Amino acid sequence: MWSSPNRRTLQYISSYGCPYACTFCAEPAHSLRHWRGFSVERVVQDMRRLDALHRPGMISFVDPNISSRPARGAALAEALILAGSRVPLLCNMRSRDVLEIEKIIPLSRLRAAGFRKIFIGIESGDDDQLKSLKKSATAGFHHQAVMALDRAGTEVQMSFIHDLPGESDEQAQATLEPAETLLDVKTGGSYQSHHFSMPYPGTELFDTVFPGEKSYDQVPTEDWARTSTFQANRVWQGDPGRRRWVVEELERFHRINPAVIRKREIGRLRQSAAVGDDHLEHFLL
Ligand code: SF4
Incomplete structure (x- = not known):
């Protein structure tokens, strides 16, 4: 979950x-x-108490999934408005839950309650891939939810995963399509974060990619320390050719809308795609 560098x-x-x-x-x-x-x-x-005690610039809900019960999300927004809460809030929500909340209250009520930034995990633009990721959402839900939040004036952080194991060329292309379409969100502060797939221990993906071959403690700690979904990745390098192509496409998108696809984001991904080339491994933008 993110926070604002300029706020407490x-x-x-x-x-x-x-x-x-x-x-x-x-x-x-x-x-x-x-x-x-x-x-x-x-x-x-708790919001009132924390506000009175600490006067935070923002409160970030770090729940794994705050919108699991859409009716609770809608009720929380109304209760915060009634209580006169003024603290800007950040949280993540599932696109389908956002659409369920919209059936109960206008999304402008979320904004009025303080929900200023919402993270949406889009992951892929291909419905078959979303199904195999067990995402319980479609590309259409993602698009509708982002556009609805955007119309309500909420900043959206859209997250994508590229180079998933077994991904076809068509699926790779399908993930870039919503990234390009959603470049035209209007709310200032909205942006996209792009990741390369990394099967982490404890996930179903890890067991699929490393069936019985690798366990968490067989990988040197130093390699884990140099592994993430958007920087150097020592444990799972995926398809370097695919990753370089994704970076080129994102560079093109950055030229179209540098506010939504940030330069720093691309620098990290370029570094990850270059793992194996030692001279690039410590590349910093
Ligand atoms: S990524 Fe999926 S399983 Fe994980 S917290 Fe979000 S909705 Fe739940």
């Missing part, structure tokens, strides 16, 4: 776990797909 951001957790089963995420193993959340009243009380 407090992190807060209003719920535990996530009922979904995304294959690239460790949450299903952590929470065994159980979800429990504080009551709306408790969350509003």
